[in-house]
Amino acid sequence: MKHTTVQMIRAHLVTASVAATAIDVCVVSLLFFCKIPQTLFETTTFRVLTFGLLLAAVLITRHAARVAFRAAVKRRHAHFVGPRRDAVCVSTICPARGLVILHLHFTGMPYVPVHATGW
Template sequence: MKSTTIRMLRAYLLVASLGAVCIDACVVIAMLVFDVPERIFTSADFRIAMAASLLLLTLAARSAAQAAFEAALASRHVTLDGECRRGRVAMRDDCPHRLLVLLHVRIHGQQLAMSGVSGA
């Protein structure tokens, strides 16, 4: 498997894992604070709903990362080396959407070149 594919899959796995942690926290709070019975969280319907929730969370994170990348391009915190969107990405140190831009770069298999310039 190519290293870009592995990085892309790791990015998706990271987003899904963070979503699963949030869902687990909500389940624990529901059980402890609201006295929701455990049998509700072991049903097939709940599992299907949570799988769908993870899918939607992943798509929402991808969409947020895309929007952050486009905003960083517009503000010149990110530049593309090359003519197409698959080129090498240079990101300035002071990029306000840094984590989401990094997620976008990982998801799309682009190469990252850090640019130390912090003023424009």
């Protein structure tokens, strides 16, 4: 399997894991603070709702990362490098650097560290 494919899968799995952790925190807080019965969280409806929330979280994160990438390219915080202009280098002063790099991982674009380009 190609390295970029592994990065794409890993980015999606990590995003879903963070969303699942947030959902778990909400469920545990509802159990302890609001005294909601535990059987409510064992239903098929809750499982479908949780799956929908996970999917929505990944899609929203992908969209936010894409918007950050486009803004970084527009503001010249990111630029394409390499002989075919297929890799991207992101400036260290980019305000949304993490989201821009996450977009690169989501899409499978090669990411070149700043120190490798001298930018």
